[in-house]
Amino acid sequence: MGDGMASEQLLHQAVATTRPDWYAARQQMLLDPTVTMLNTGSFGPLPRPVFDRVTQLRRQLAAGPTDFFLRQAPPLLWAARVHTAAFLGTIPERLVFTANVTAAINLVASSLRLASPGEILMSDHEYGAMIWCWQRVGQRQGLRIRTFPVQTMTTDPGAIVEAATQAMNRRTRLLFFSHVLSPTGLVLPAKELCAEARRRGILTVVDGAHAPVYVPLNVTEVNADFYAGNLHKWLLAPTGAGFLVIGAGNEDRLQPLQVSWGYYPDRYPIGEVTAAAGPDARDAYGSTPRIRFLEFEGTRDLCPWLTVSTAIDFQAQYGFENIRRRIAELAEYTRRTLGGQVGLPLASSPAPGLSGAMTAFALPAAVSAAALRRELWQQRVEIPVIERPERLLVRVSHHFYTTEAEIDRLAEVLRQLLPPSR
Numbered sequence: 364m365g366d367g368m369a370s371e372q373l374l375h376q377a378v379a380t381t382r383p384d385w386y387a388a389r390q391q392m393l394l395d396p397t398v399t400m401l402n403t404g405s406f407g408p409l410p411r412p413v414f415d416r417v418t419q420l421r422r423q424l425a426a427g428p429t430d431f432f433l434r435q436a437p438p439l440l441w442a443a444r445v446h447t448a449a450f451l452g453t454i455p456e457r458l459v460f461t462a463n464v465t466a467a468i469n470l471v472a473s474s475l476r477l478a479s480p481g482e483i484l485m486s487d488h489e490y491g492a493m494i495w496c497w498q499r500v501g502q503r504q505g506l507r508i509r510t511f512p513v514q515t516m517t518t519d520p521g522a523i524v525e526a527a528t529q530a531m532n533r534r535t536r537l538l539f540f541s542h543v544l545s546p547t548g549l550v551l552p553a554k555e556l557c558a559e560a561r562r563r564g565i566l567t568v569v570d571g572a573h574a575p576v577y578v579p580l581n582v583t584e585v586n587a588d589f590y591a592g593n594l595h596k597w598l599l600a601p602t603g604a605g606f607l608v609i610g611a612g613n614e615d616r617l618q619p620l621q622v623s624w625g626y627y628p629d630r631y632p633i634g635e636v637t638a639a640a641g642p643d644a645r646d647a648y649g650s651t652p653r654i655r656f657l658e659f660e661g662t663r664d665l666c667p668w669l670t671v672s673t674a675i676d677f678q679a680q681y682g683f684e685n686i687r688r689r690i691a692e693l694a695e696y697t698r699r700t701l702g703g704q705v706g707l708p709l710a711s712s713p714a715p716g717l718s719g720a721m722t723a724f725a726l727p728a729a730v731s732a733a734a735l736r737r738e739l740w741q742q743r744v745e746i747p748v749i750e751r752p753e754r755l756l757v758r759v760s761h762h763f764y765t766t767e768a769e770i771d772r773l774a775e776v777l778r779q780l781l782p783p784s785r
C-alpha cells in the first residue's frame with residue numbers, strides 16, 4: 364500500500380481568490396428559518412445539493428433494491444472512497460466507512476488486545492460516550508484509565524504536548540484524544556501528540572469527530588495508528604457518514620464489530636464473485652477485501668456514504684480556506700458579542716490554530732442547566748448547555764452559514780434569561 368497524498372487534496376485546500384457571498388451560500392442550506400441554529404457541533408444540517416443527491420440515491424434504492432445493491436452501488440462506493448480518502452489525506456485502501464465516529468472507535472476498541480496490567484491515557488476533556496467505550500476496554504482487559512489535563516484556554520500547543528508526555532509512562536499502552544475537544548472546540552496538536560506516543564511505543568487512537576473542515580486535515584501527516592471521524596458534522600454529509608483510517612502497520616489488527624459476508628472475502632454466494640488480486644486490491648463491491656471485512660455489516664443504507672463526494676464538492680466550491688477564514692471572523696464576532704457585550708467569561712482559546720468553529724463561554728454558577736436548555740428552546744435557539752465538572756458552558760457553533768444576526772439574537776436571549784448580576 365503506498366501512502367502518497369493524492370493531488371486532489373491540494374485542490375481541496377486551494378484558496379479561491381474571490382470572497383464568497385456567504386448570505387447566498389446560506390440560501391443553499393435547508394435550515395428552518397424559525398430557529399437560531401448554533402449547534403452544528405452536534406449535528407450538521409444539509410445543504411440542498413447534498414439532500415437532493417441522497418434523496419435521489421434512496422429513490423433508486425427504493426425502485427430496484429437488488430439492482431441498486433449489486434450493480435449500481437459498488438462503483439459509486441469506490442468513487443466515494445477515492446474522493447473521501449483524497450479529501451482526508453489518505454488512500455482509499457485505508458478508508459473504512461462507518462455509521463459515525465462512535466462506531467469507528469468501538470471497532471478499534473473492541474479489537475485491540477493490550478498488555479495488562481497497563482494504562483489507557485486520554486485527555487480530561489474527552490466525549491462522555493467514548494470515555495465509557497475505553498472504560499469497558501479497561502474493565503475487560505485489566506487496564507487503568509488515566510487522564511492528562513488540558514488547559515482549554517491555552518495559546519501554546521507545546522503546553523498540551525508537555526502535559527500529555529508528562530503523563531506517559533512505561534505502563535501506558537494507548538493514547539486516546541480528540542483532535543478537536545467537544546466542550547470548547549480547542550484544537551489539539553494531533554501530529555505532535557502521536558509522534559510523542561509513537562516514540563514511546565504507545566498506540567494512538569484519535570477521535571476526529573469534529574476535525575474534517577474544522578481543521579485542514581491530513582490524516583497521513585497526523586500519523587495515528589487509528590484515526591476516526593465524522594462526516595455528518597462540519598462536512599455537512601448526511602447522518603450515517605463516519606470513517607476510520609487504518610494507520611500504516613495496523614492493517615491486520617482489527618476485527619469487524621459485526622461478522623458478515625466480508626468475513627471470508629472469496630465466499631460471497633450472491634452476485635459475481637471475482638477474486639481480488641490480494642487484500643488491498645479493489646474488489647467487485649466497491650471495497651477491498653481488507654476494507655470489506657470490517658465495513659460490510661449486512662444490508663444497510665449506503666446512501667450517506669455515497670453522498671460524501673457531493674458534500675465535499677459543495678464546500679469545495681467556496682474554498683475550504685475561505686470557509687475557515689469566515690469561521691474565524693464569526694469566532695471573533697462571537698467573542699466580542701457574548702464576551703464583550705453580554706459579559707460572559709470566554710472558555711475557549713482565542714489563538715489561531717487552536718480555535719475554530721466552536722466557541723464556549725462559562726455560565727454563572729446559579730444557572731440551572733435543565734431550565735436554561737428548556738428556556739433557550741422555548742425561544743427557538745438551538746445551542747448546547749454543557750455540564751463540565753468545573754462549570755457550566757454554553758457552546759456556540761458557527762459555520763459559514765451562521766450570520767452575525769444569529770449571534771446577536773443569542774446575545775439578546777441570554778441577556779433575558781441569565782441572572783442580572785454576573
Ligand SMILES: Cc1ncc(COP(=O)(O)O)c(C=O)c1O
Nearest residue numbers: 405463464465490541545570572
Ligand atoms: C469528540 C466527540 N467524539 C465522539 C462524538 C460522537 O459522535 P457520533 O454520535 O456522531 O458518533 C462526538 C459528538 O459530538 C464528539 O464531539
